[in-house]
Amino acid sequence: GQNIDQPTEMTATEGAIVQINCTYQTSGFNGLFWYQQHAGEAPTFLSYNVLDGLEEKGRFSSFLSRSKGYSYLLLKELQMKDSASYLCAVREGHQAGTALIFGKGTTLSVSS
Amino acid sequence: DAGVIQSPRHEVTEMGQEVTLRCKPISGHDYLFWYRQTMMRGLELLIYFNNNVPIDDSGMPEDRFSAKMPNASFSTLKIQPSEPRDSAVYFCASSLSLSGANVLTFGAGSRLTVL
Numbered sequence: 284g285q286n287i288d289q290p291t292e293m294t295a296t297e298g299a300i301v302q303i304n305c306t307y308q309t310s311g312f313n314g315l316f317w318y319q320q321h322a323g324e325a326p327t328f329l330s331y332n333v334l335d336g337l338e339e340k341g342r343f344s345s346f347l348s349r350s351k352g353y354s355y356l357l358l359k360e361l362q363m364k365d366s367a368s369y370l371c372a373v374r375e376g377h378q379a380g381t382a383l384i385f386g387k388g389t390t391l392s393v394s395s
Numbered sequence: 396d397a398g399v400i401q402s403p404r405h406e407v408t409e410m411g412q413e414v415t416l417r418c419k420p421i422s423g424h425d426y427l428f429w430y431r432q433t434m435m436r437g438l439e440l441l442i443y444f445n446n447n448v449p450i451d452d453s454g455m456p457e458d459r460f461s462a463k464m465p466n467a468s469f470s471t472l473k474i475q476p477s478e479p480r481d482s483a484v485y486f487c488a489s490s491l492s493l494s495g496a497n498v499l500t501f502g503a504g505s506r507l508t509v510l
Contacts, residue, residue, distance in 0.1 A: 316498065325486060325501035326438070333495075370438065374493065382428060382451065383499060387437030 285309040287386035303356045305371030314374040399502035407508045413475040418487030428488040
């Protein structure tokens, strides 16, 4: 089975930095993804980690520790448009061929 | 490419009616997924196909749900009979493969309301 935990809600102000944590317990691990979903829209891909460490992509960074079953998404220089739900997803299995399992998402509200 | 195309975008129906949701994946993508999203349960995987063959349907809630993929460019998710608890947004997604950084591309979703 699988269990992916994220905080339900977070708030922050424009220009700030926010860290969204994700912990997971899955039978096997073959990659972790972060998706962004604005209200009423489809999820869109943000980042991918399969090895331990930090992946940086502009204002967004994602970190993975496989031994701890832990990841975080770091958003810098927050903008109002960053208000959205952020979904952590894990690909289970010891080999390719398993679908993504998603956490319930963290709703981030950015205020001015 | 137009992306993953889903229809209808919105459907309101009465309990007991049959509902059919449709999806056209991105051309060349070998994998197609059906997810359901609700506030309570988040984004749940219902079923996925590889090269038109169902691989894992363990997420399909019950026998009222069925999914088909008759060819590489079309899939349907059918609910018969529908119930109010089926109200949700149903997303179709596709990907090239399940390895590495190959990402899921989602359609815009079909919002289903069962009265």
